[in-house]
Amino acid sequence: MTNDIEPRELDELDRTITERFPGVTVRKDLVSNLRGNALVPTYVLEFLLSRYATTTDEQTMRSGVERVSQILEEHYVHREEANLVQSKIREKGHYRVIDRVQVSLNEKLDRYEASFSNLQISQVVVDPAVVKANEKLLVSGIWCMCDIGYQYTNDKDEVPWQLRKLQPVQMSRDDRAHYLEERPHFSTEEWIDLLMQSIGFNPALFSDRAKLLHLVRMVPFVERNYNLVELGPKGTGKSHIYSEFSPHGVLISGGEISVAKLFVNNATGHIGLVGYWDLVAFDEFAGKSKKAGKDLVDIMKNYMANKTFSRGGEMLPGEASMVFVGNTSHTVPYMLKNSDLFEELPPQYHDPAFLDRVHYYIPGWEFEQIRSEMFTHGYGFVVDYLAEILHNMRDVDYGPLLDEHFELSSTLSTRDKDGIRKTFSGLMKLIYPTGEATEDQMEPLLRCAIEGRKRVKDQLCRIDSTMTPVEFTYKRRGGGQVNAVHTLEENDYPELYFRGQKQPQSDEGTQMSSTASPKAVKPAMDKANDTENSQLSRIQRLANSAKVGRRKIEENYRGVTYDGLFAPYIAGTTEIQIIDSYIRRTYQIRNVAEFLETVYKFTDHEQEIQVHLSTGKADPQYQQDQIEQLNQLAGIFQPYGINFTYEFDDNLHDRFIITDTGWELNLGRGLDIYQRFNTKDGLDPQVRVQSLRRTKAFTIHYDKRQ
Structure with missing residues (x-):
């Protein structure tokens, strides 16, 4: 397992971290090397690493990781091996295990009893002092290193399992x-x-x-x-x-x-x-x-x-x-x-x-x-070290620093202000734990805090028409301009964000939007609506221009793009099928990505577009890459309203694009219409501009289904 640890040069930040915090830092990729099939939380693995492998020396690190790996292999209890571990405890008299332990009170026998999640034993008697020192054992259980003994008796009220020692797997200092x-x-x-x-x-x-x-x-x-x-x-x-x-x-x-x-x-x-x-x-x-x-x-x-x-x-x-x-x-x-x-x-x-x-x-x-x-x-x-620091920092409140340096709008409710102060305080404790920061350093944290609460309040005003909109603004103490805070979705979709809502009242009682100024609100929204209407009319005009026919492209042409080939036929669609057996290699999947870009350009962004691909499985050595890249494609386009799904069918032959508006495009070469070029050269404009690429010879038939 330690053979997977690759030597690496420390960068400047790594050197500073390890010099300033010796013994409580660890190389983060070691966790994935260790995890294997041991289903334990990260903090359990790093607790063990903190004992044996918090070092930058490669040899010592390898030795430490090997030791932790050995501990997990010998003492972490896999559920399917519970009987084997139970046998080891019986034969050896006692044995150390790593498991999740939960304790309950047996009121009939007036004693605390532990159950072990993976080891699958229960009613193990626990000393009250252990429970008092680790009260979370009584709630949902905690991960522990335990020494379990075995001693059989004929007493029907006794179990043979004995808890000889329990150590929670967490730092306490x-x-x-x-x-x-x-x-x-x-x-x-x-x-x-x-x-x-x-x-x-x-x-x-x-x-x-x-x-x-x-x-x-x-x-x-x-x-x-x-x-x-x-x-x-x-x-x-x-x-x-x-x-x-x-x-x-x-x-x-x-x-x-x-x-x-x-x-x-x-x-x-x-x-x-x-x-x-x-x-x-x-x-x-x-x-x-x-x-x-x-x-x-x-x-x-x-x-x-x-x-x-x-x-x-x-x-x-x-x-x-x-x-x-x-x-x-x-x-x-x-x-x-x-x-x-x-x-x-x-x-x-x-x-x-x-x-x-x-x-x-x-x-x-x-x-x-x-x-x-x-x-x-x-x-x-x-x-676990950082978690313990944050746990103890809960005693500190940096909310007063906000009031010392900034003034929030008086239109905000008490709950609005509480939410903003608590987020600001939390971010200060994370980034400036000493509480020492300039106003310029504090301001981005304040804006972040206001934005998160604003997102809540703006949606509440949608849900409850009786709720009064407020002004999410602030200014620095001692004067200065009033600064408004916006959510990104408010800036991206103003015509949707403010639909049917009253505008917030400013401190002076005049209508004021969260956008730049009161006078800018209506023109900005009108412009957004005009833009949206223009987009929809453009899509409609494109859809009306689609004609039945055939298009034949010769070898070595330039100027051919997916937009030019497909835009009229996908304009206004909400469901598209791509049928192509050969979407298997990286360059073929890139073609699908570029097709999805065309879909995004020529469909209504207020609608969700379903795009389903049917294709064949890649050769065994490429199958995992194919699946990972298709999944990545789905994740990339989902936020843009394109829900991409796929299925494998090795019986496909012809290549089609079929839309819910009735168009069937018979693709001679599928989407693979361009000659090879260097896709790894990011400076080559062919990577970004399809019209600069040379074509292969291909034909597309545009047919309308009845």
Whole structure:
């Protein structure tokens, strides 16, 4: 396994990280080398690496990784090997295992008993002192290294398994003093890149905005009682950080949970998840078929607003942040045209009173689908070390710094301001943990914080017509201009974003938009509407120009493009079939990508376009690349309203494009109409301009189905 570790030169950031934080950094690609089929969280693997492989010396690192690999191989319990491990414990008398352990109180026998998830043993007696020191064992369980003994007796109330030693797989020391002391040795950009590498990503592949949105995902770990929603396409890593990053967070799969599990079991008096965890995340929260009782929703609303829940007549405080992540089925313009950006939530949660308690809405559609090249090979903090720092930073509040340097619009509600302050405080703790930053450094964090709350409030005004729009503006203390904050979707689709809505009132009581100035609102929207109408009329004119016929192109022609060949026949369509047995190699898949670009140009962006490809399987040595590239294609075009799907059919012969408007295009060569050119030379204009490429000889027949 260690043979997979490639030697690499340390860059300047890696050298600074490892010099300033010796013993708590690790090369991030080691985790994927180690994981194999051991289904343990990242923080468990990095906890082990922090003991044996936090070094930049290649030989020592290899030795450490080999040691961790050996520990996992010998002591991590695979569920299918449970009987074998049980046998080892019996034959040896005791054995060390790595497993998820949960404890419950056996009231009949007045003792604590542990169950082991993969080892599949239960009723193992646990010393009360162990439970007292690790209370999370009583809730949803934690990963531990345990020494399990075996001693058989004839007592029917006794089990042969004995818990001789239990050690949670997490760091416990608070290293904030050193952490804060070293922060000034990094620039803002370097520190953000360090955090990105710490959560496993290569910062060079992300824009500044993308990095900041990734850090917003971390705010619930560092900010108490923070309520976050992220909805977006699947495959963008929405839930990954909540399951892998920290032992202080818990991820609920499926999005459904009971009051007893989440808050309190009134029958037993046992406190639920919010009483023990820093963060409770709900995966797959979206879905209109999901069910939730009114009592659960009401208790959640009270908890999210007041940070308390009741046990009988007693009100109990809770500090857990709430995170709700789920997949969207439609594009942003489709949602803005037909409903709202919360449309995917279950009906019980599509409730203004519940949504108004959300501090931030992360636009999940802005994240790219996760690809292997996005992961870093550089150094970052051992995630458990960073998670412990963030856990202890929850005691700090940098919200007052906002009020010290900036003034928010007086039209904002108390909940608007609370959401903005909490996000700002969380980002400050992540990026400027000492609290020392200039106004110019604070301002991007403030704008990010305002945008996330604005996205919530603007959608609430769509859902509830009685809710009053407000002005999301700010200015610096001591004077200065009023600055408006916009969401990207507001700028991209103004004609849809403000459809049917009142404009917010300014502090002076005059009508004011979130766009540049009150006078600019109507002209800007009129221009957007004119542009949209022009686009639709252009599409209609193109569709009307489509004629039945044949087009024959000779060898070595230039000036032939997909736009010229296909635009009239796909204009106004919503469903397209591509039938071509030979979409197998990279250059052929690139042809499909360029066809999808043409589809995007000549269809209505307020509609979602279905494009389905039927093709043959590549040769075995290329099949995995074919599948990965087709999946990548689907992910790339989904945010633009093109839902690309594919299937394999090895019985195909002819090549067609078929539209739901009745056109059938018989393609002699399929989409492969150009002679070979150097696609790897990004400076060659042929890569970007089809009209500069020379053609192969081909014929297309344009027929109209009856």
